[in-house]
Amino acid sequence: MHPYRRIVEDVRRRIEAGELRPGDRVPSARQITHEWGVAIATATKAHATLREEGLTVARPGVGTVVAGPAPRRDHELTRERIVAAAVAIADREGMAELSMRHIASSLGVSTMSLYRHIPGKEELTLAMIDAAMAGIRLPARYPPGGWRAALEICSRMEWATFQRHPWLAPTMSITRPQLAPAAMRLTEWVLGVFDGTRLTQSERMYVQILLFTFVRGVASALEPEAEAIQESGLTNDQWVDAQTSTFLATMDAENMSHFRELTAQPFDFDLDKLFEFGLARLLDGLTPYVSSRS
Known part of the structure; x- marks a missing residue:
């Protein structure tokens, strides 16, 4: 806590x-x-x-x-209000701090009243994922740049959504994906990106999983990063500054020549830059593969 x-x-x-x-x-x-x-x-x-x-x-x-006991508003409670309150708490404090009691307190209702609308934590998590992913508004028509331009649009929208909701990336599963309608609509959109190529539906799905896993992987650092800043009171730059002497001492003791060369030139580690670099390299690698199947 x-x-x-x-x-x-x-x-x-x-x-x-x-x-x-x-x-x-x-x-x-x-x-x-x-x-x-x-x-x-x-x-x-x-x-x-x-x-x-x-x-x-x-x-x-x-x-x-x-102020005294919070006013009770059980009669105004809806599933949508519960999910919105849960997303707001997770955005602000992280999934570790989310509980039915916390949600009820934020809404000014009894904890038991929530269960009339949402049976439990699993159903709540699914509804939260669906609400967050519903914020991705993909265009009704594919862009003129073809499959690559479409995947760039989709990946950047996913990245922006993960940034708005740092809890989302580590909450979503790849091997046991939650069946959130909004996430399924996104996948359906990506599968259609390759209409006009000879990629099979299985190959298209692999491409979708590959790209989504990359975006989700980078975004999985967002929540721990926010928690570390909150708990330590140090920004990332301040934390790096505090580690500099230990890093340099280790580098010299182990004779790490490549690290030494790296520190002699400007290097800015930033998650946005890492995302853009990785996305471009992935799409570069997919280009000859898709071309060979067109």
Whole structure:
């Protein structure tokens, strides 16, 4: 559990136990840093989450106080609202922090009321994947550039979707794919890209799996990266700077000449650049293969 989440749950426990009553001030961000031993950014995120979940409100001249129990809105609950809330939590905090209780708290309803719309976690995950993939709006007609231009469009849309939803890539399975209608429509679109070639449906499917696996593989770094930044309080550049002396010492001790040559020239490791580089090389490799089957 993330440090800010532990703070939220502790404050929630105090409210439920009556230790903190409506109108009582909750610990300030500065007090939280001392009491829990966390960075000010973590304390600020805990305060923001408490407000989002309806547990606290900010009162000018007073500070952050207990708002009282969140209003119950079970009668307004729908499957779509539950899925949207789950996606928002996963986008913000990661799948590890997602639970039915957390979703219910964010919606201001009882946990049991969710199960009237979604039976369990497996069904919820499938609905979340489908909702996220539905954001990919592929053109009704294939672009004039042929199969390569079409695959570029599709791959970049997938990459953008994975960036919006960092939890999505590690959640989706290749060997046991979740049968999300939106994902199946995307695959159907890719299979049709090769109409006019002599590629069999099996070969087309292999191409689709190959490209999707590449995009998903690069995107699988997004959620761990976000978690590492959140937990350490260091950006990627700051973390690299902190490791520089150890890296250089290891490089010299092991006489790594290629690493030494690499450090002597500019090298910017960026996931967007890695995605574009890999996509271009994959499509370059597919070109003679598809041409030979046309």
